[in-house]
Amino acid sequence: MDVNISVTDLYTIGIGPSSSHTVGPMRAAKRFVDHLATEGLLIKVNRVLVELYGSLALTGHGHATDIAILLGLSGARPSEIDPEEVEPGIAKIRDMRKIMLGGTHEIPFYEDDNLLFLKDQILPEHSNGMRFSAYDKAGEQLLTKDYFSVGGGYVVSYHEGDRAETRGHNVELPYPFTSADELLAIGQETGLSIAEIMLANETCWREESETFAFLDAVNDAMIACIRRGCEAEGILPGGLKVKRRAHKLYQGLMENPERASRDPLTVLDWVNLYALAVNEENAAGGRVVTAPTNGAAGVIPAVLKYYQRFCAGTNQKGTRDFLLTAAAIGAIYKKRASISAAEMGCQGEVGVACSMAAGALTAVLGGTNEQVENAAEIGMEHNLGLTCDPIGGLVQIPCIERNTMGAMKAINATRLALSGDGTHVVSLDEVIETMRQTGVDMLSKYKETSQGGLAVNVVEC
Known part of the structure; x- marks a missing residue:
């Protein structure tokens, strides 16, 4: 079935500089943490690894993708975050080398080790690919998810069969159109x-x-x-x-x-x-x-x-x-x-x-x-x-x-x-x-x- 697109998918209020490289990654990071919480795994997490591929890796620093990932892991939403709070919040994470996942669970976080820009690699589904993985204290993987920022802040996770933050995209419209x-x-x-x-x-x-x-x-x-x-x-x-x-x-x-x-x-x-x-x-x-x-x-x-x-x-x-x-x-x-x-x-x-x-x-x-x-x-x-x-x-x-x-x-x-x-x-x-x-x-x-x-x-x- 074709996915319906709402006016709320075309206009979203967020922060700059990029919808695909800032807003999308922030949403993906938050979604990953939310998934951990839903599965009862968040309290077990001791390490998170984020790998960026393709265009996200090549231009991510210029598009503040690194900042977006840190904010999303901390539980921030693009539509709600105050731009004035971004800089001090990121500075605290980097100074302390710790991050509060979802705002509730603190773990060590070293950007050089935990956030990788893989500039020579690309995931086959889309050039804006991200892979999030969570591990416990013993180093055992608890969860891994791939997300793709496909434009306009829209995030796809093929593993979840989910195409956006909003729900009800397969409702029956009175006037469906695809062209x-x-x-x-x-x-x-x-x-x-x-x-x-x-x-x-x-x-x-x-x-x-x-x-x-x-x-x-x-x-x-x-x-x-x-x-x-x-x-x-x-x-x-x-x-x-x-x-x-x-x-x-x-x-x-x-x-x-x-x-x-x-x-x-x-x-x-x-x-x-x-x-x-x-x-x-x-x-x-x-x-x-x-x-x-x-x-x-x-x-x-x-x-x-x-x-x-x-x-x-x-x-x-x-x-x-x-x-x-x-x-x-x-x-x-x-x-x-x-x-x-x-x-x-x-x-x-x-x-x-x-x-x-x-x-x-x-x-x-x-x-x-x-x-x-x-x-x-x-x-x-x-x-x-x-x-x-x-x-x-x-x-x-x-x-x-x-x-x-x-x-x-x-x-x-x-x-x-x-x-x-x-x-x-x-x-x-x-x-x-x-x-x-x-x-x-x-x-x-x-x-x-x-x-x-x-x-x-x-x-x-």
Whole structure:
């Protein structure tokens, strides 16, 4: 049976800098400890060994995977942890060389021995593989589990047959769809918009009011992230000495309100600002919304904020419809391809976010379902082949600016789609399959390994 994907799977509130390399590993570590507790084994544990493979091993230090593992083993959840508490908590573990599993059971923990980055090895199921093993005082293995972070903070454990933190993914939906063609057909048969179809499906998991509350919380978190990014100054962590730019841009825009009357493209500066603010917060380990990933977390908030501030007739329903429409598009990508840069390159992250945002903006500006599908297709078609080659394994260069470009492409895709009647040559399903094939063919050095592209051609400062 095909696994159903909820709007809560597409948007999760967590911390940066990476959904697949930070949020996913933290969830996996916590799940492993929870499993030990459930099996009555936690009290017997004297040693834990964590082995990271593939892309997690190659870029894990730059993506704070080590920190995420320590936090998860300690019982932390990405959605609940205070970013301000991360640094002192990690410092305590490293200074004491002890870790409190699940917050209740203390064991020795030496990172050099207990957390291994196996850069020359890969697990066959996925390039973002993790293996957790627990041992008692006699050295006997109590439990071992493999987990895979498959994009957007989504964690798979094939041993458990479990695909996500949320439950009920095999419920019977009123309007199931696995492709854009199926989604359009449902709309034609029922007269429902894509947002209405997605909302109807969500009622299988929760009351409509709960879904609205979730969407409102996602919007609030996105806007709060933009605000924090506009206020923060300084140098981003990691060693590249990348300066935050959002604050200076924000000040310049606020100090020159008349600029818009002289330069009609000033609105683009605001969109750039929104995307920069979010992704600088993400790079600093701040609280962001995975949408659908952390590396691409700035695209959807930037386009959503553009809609709320610069478009006529905006309201709360429009914001909710925006997020629901984007989620429906993102669900198709997750089902038919992947949103993991370790599998698809950055076309699977910024490209997918651009496609989601383009379709969502088209919907709330009055576009038909066919125009929404057209905009989403345009958004991806012109991101095909986009590589993931972060310098130093950090989600900074080219990732931060790339989110501004994704937001711009999304807005332009909307304008192109709204200028037509929804008919076009290349379908969204065809472009998703093309993205998938391109990702499969793409050399691994261009898929979040920092072994190719800018990562090797730019000298780290």
